[in-house]
Amino acid sequence: MHTGILTDLDFEADGRSATFLSIPYSIDRSPYFQVKIPVFRFRNGAGPRLLLMAGNHGDEYEGVFALGHILRALETNLIRGAVTILPMSNIHAVMGARRRSPLDNGNLNRAFPGDPAGTPTERLAHYLEHALFPQHDVVFDIHSGGTSMEHLTTALIERQPTPEMMDKARDLLEHLGQDYAFIAENGYDSPTSMGAAARAGAIGISGEFGGGATVTPVTMENTKRAIDNLLVRLGITQAPLISESKAPVSTTILALQSHDQAIYATRRGWFEPVVTLGQTVAAGDVAGYYHDLERLECQADALMFRRGGIVISRRLHADCQAGDCLIQAAAEIES
Structure with a gap:
């Protein structure tokens, strides 16, 4: 099936690789233009498979910065299994400091399941849900409040489609080292990355790690801790690589169950x-x-x-x- 994306990303090769997801998109100044989205891959044999992604919204920076830290710290001899890193998923939105893509005004986190013949945002959403997410056991899509919102740091999962997946997702959620966590109820058909992960057979983890289109030492440490704790809990790494050690926390679980809460x-x-x-x-x-x-x-x-x-x-x-x-x-x- 044509996915609307060109890439030489190899899911079976061991070692470290760096390449691009390329989206052909003809524009006035460049008829053979391609949107170039960097992607990094680390694999050391069989084992858990984790996708780390950020920049879904372009004005949310904790995840982008933290994934830069982890991709520089990771070495294949330090891991078991595979880690794929997509630090700037909606790259033109990131570079434009915008929530949505300036190419097509697409909101990636409302574009799933996408369209392989659609706009760049729709093509990317289609590739993620149908090609990239199914190659992973867990998808961690890191968010924050963006330009207009201040957000309490909260890890997040959606209600999972099976009890077994829900138990696993809840276990990961409560081991991310965050004071607060959130269980969302957007449903299996949600147009978000978490809905897409569920449809792809992966466990989706997300969260809001800051806001205001900026970062602070606290929001960065919370984000880095969540990444490290997830890697360790999955058995991919044995110890934190980018965060300070911290005693386990008791996570308060929250939910939005009604529009009356806003x-x-x-x-x-x-x-x-x-x-x-x-x-x-x-x-x-x-x-x-x-x-x-x-x-x-x-x-x-x-x-x-x-x-x-x-x-x-x-x-x-x-x-x-x-x-x-x-x-x-x-x-x-x-x-």
């Missing part, structure tokens, strides 16, 4: 939050105030949480329009 703007306004990430809130608590800067003489609206929980994200930009998600509070679920 507050959305319904008109143009300016949002002033009064709570912080990680804060526990109750139904009826004030989340923030919504100002109208064109009518400053009018009282700002107090926005109330409709359900209690732990604040996991908030909009960073004060200026908001109808439809913008302003803040979310996730519910703690039994471990």
Whole structure:
């Protein structure tokens, strides 16, 4: 089957390799142009197979930087099995500091299962789901809040299609070394990378590791720890390679089960939050105030949480329009 991608990536060869996923895409200045997405491969015999990917959204940098650290630290003699690294999946979005691809405005994490004859984003999504993901047991797609959102560091899995896969995914989730983790319910048909991983027969792991289109020492250490812990838990490596050692943590499991756990703007306004990430809130608590800067003489609206929980994200930009998600509070679920 034509996948819409050209590559010489060899899944059976031992050793280290570096190549590209190439997407033919004719443009005005270059009729035989190809989108070049770097991909790195490490293999040392039979064993667990892990895909590490970042840059799905181009304004989320923790994963991009952390995968740079790990690909420089990995040596084939240090591993058992195989590790594939896709550090800038949506490379033109990364280089353009944009959530979506500037080539076609495609949001890769909403493009699965893709189309081998479609736009560059659709072709890439099709190749990932139908060719790359099936070659791996686990797919770790690293995210953060992007330009407009501040996000509590939370590892993430989707509800898996079988009890056996769910047990395995839950075990990996709770060994990533994060204070919070998240079980999403987007479903098997989800257009995200996690839905694609499930359809490809792989266990999908993800997470939100920061936000604001920047990084901090804390968000970087959390991301690097998650990568190291996943490699060790899968038995690919024996010890951390890029993170500081840390005593095991008790992970709090969270879930978003209703749209009532988020507050959305319904008109143009300016949002002033009064709570912080990680804060526990109750139904009826004030989340923030919504100002109208064109009518400053009018009282700002107090926005109330409709359900209690732990604040996991908030909009960073004060200026908001109808439809913008302003803040979310996730519910703690039994471990």
